[in-house]
Amino acid sequence: MRDNEKTKGIFQAIIIVAAACLVHGVMQGVHDNYGIMMNGLLPVTGVDYAGVSLCIGAGALVYGFAQPFLGMLALKKSNTFVILLGILFTVTGLAVTPLCRGLPSLFIFFGLVLPFGTTGLCFGIVMGAITPILGERRAAVVSGIVQASAGIGDALMSPGLETLISKFGIHTAMTVTALPFLTMVPVALWLGRTNQATAIQPKDESLRDRSLSSILKEALQDRDYRLIAIGFSTCGFNMSIIESHLFSQYLSYGIPGKTASLTLTVYGVATMIGAVAVGFLGTKFRMKNILGCVYAARVFISLGFLFLPKTVPFAFVATALLGMSGDATVPPTSGIITRKFGADQMAILYGFTLIGHQIGAFVSSYLGGVLVKAGLGYMPLWAVNMLLAAVAAAASFAIGAGKRSAARPGSDYANTPL
Numbered sequence: 001m002r003d004n005e006k007t008k009g010i011f012q013a014i015i016i017v018a019a020a021c022l023v024h025g026v027m028q029g030v031h032d033n034y035g036i037m038m039n040g041l042l043p044v045t046g047v048d049y050a051g052v053s054l055c056i057g058a059g060a061l062v063y064g065f066a067q068p069f070l071g072m073l074a075l076k077k078s079n080t081f082v083i084l085l086g087i088l089f090t091v092t093g094l095a096v097t098p099l100c101r102g103l104p105s106l107f108i109f110f111g112l113v114l115p116f117g118t119t120g121l122c123f124g125i126v127m128g129a130i131t132p133i134l135g136e137r138r139a140a141v142v143s144g145i146v147q148a149s150a151g152i153g154d155a156l157m158s159p160g161l162e163t164l165i166s167k168f169g170i171h172t173a174m175t176v177t178a179l180p181f182l183t184m185v186p187v188a189l190w191l192g193r194t195n196q197a198t199a200i201q202p203k204d205e206s207l208r209d210r211s212l213s214s215i216l217k218e219a220l221q222d223r224d225y226r227l228i229a230i231g232f233s234t235c236g237f238n239m240s241i242i243e244s245h246l247f248s249q250y251l252s253y254g255i256p257g258k259t260a261s262l263t264l265t266v267y268g269v270a271t272m273i274g275a276v277a278v279g280f281l282g283t284k285f286r287m288k289n290i291l292g293c294v295y296a297a298r299v300f301i302s303l304g305f306l307f308l309p310k311t312v313p314f315a316f317v318a319t320a321l322l323g324m325s326g327d328a329t330v331p332p333t334s335g336i337i338t339r340k341f342g343a344d345q346m347a348i349l350y351g352f353t354l355i356g357h358q359i360g361a362f363v364s365s366y367l368g369g370v371l372v373k374a375g376l377g378y379m380p381l382w383a384v385n386m387l388l389a390a391v392a393a394a395a396s397f398a399i400g401a402g403k404r405s406a407a408r409p410g411s412d413y414a415n416t417p418l
Helices: 002-031 034-045 049-076 079-099 103-119 123-134 136-168 170-182 184-198 205-209 212-220 223-252 257-281 287-307 312-341 343-373 379-397
Strands: none
Touching: 002 079, 002 103, 002 123, 002 136, 002 170, 002 184, 034 049, 034 079, 034 103, 034 136, 034 170, 034 223, 049 079, 049 103, 049 123, 049 212, 049 223, 049 343, 079 103, 079 123, 079 170, 079 184, 123 136, 123 184, 123 312, 123 343, 136 170, 136 257, 136 312, 170 184, 212 223, 212 343, 223 257, 223 287, 223 312, 223 343, 223 379, 257 287, 257 312, 287 312, 287 379, 312 343, 343 379
């Protein structure tokens, strides 16, 4: 009987992880491909490169600032409610954006509505839905797998989206992209029912009566949380170079569009490897050291973009390294937050760190458009990225410095160093 229950529990865990990967992976496949969408929107919207970059930058801010509020909404209502809300806004944004003519309407649907929808399907919300079911220790490993699903979204959707745009136009491409989100509705409802029926870690009901400001104030008083936020804010600058400008940058080097989109497939596969590897390493080594090493790797990648010849082999190798380090910051960041503050607050506090992350993404996205329009190219972006990565590495290694930083009492990791 015990063997049957164990087998049933393993099977249920696999299904739960697969459902979480579907939701997060498809969302990330949209979120990471605004740069490809940009090339399809430019000819039909009447908006120039800098204008579309502004919309993408605004979306980056929405993706950051909306997360703690949606995390609080998930705490008050449920994660399922937020996921369904995210599906509604995402589908609306994808369907209406290609119909926009001019900057105001494009700003609303491509810069606000679509990013708000993807925020409701973000990593923090999805992990907040499944962590109470799996428990914190399992969730530490699963977080890497869920984040790796972003690579599946990139690997499948980057070349698919580029092909659809080139053959059928941006309207058909974005409409087709909206269809997988409709399949998420029953998945989200099933996750909600499973959470209520089998949660290993019931919600802390006392948190429902707390305000968002009180939760954030308590977290910001913690030195380690401040260091995490500093590091993650630099991460947004790095990621937006990839999401908004890398495809166009490769085109500017004379690399064909299909080859450039294929490098993004390599990026997607590499993000899966990096995220899963870091998720498992987080159970063996101190998470803050893993995080610091990932940020340090970005310093050397930036140096490559500054000084090495921009050939096709370089594009594939550099994009693979960007992928290995790209999403690898997420599992240790979310893991440290969960250990210190608990699964119930993870979506809120991880979401709050994303405000800094997305401010960096906005600066990177908009600055890139301005630099290209001014004829300065992309090199200044990589120079700034190198300096920011060095700051993030130093901040991460300093987490818990001078004291033994332990997890929240009563958690699965109560005596485990961060």
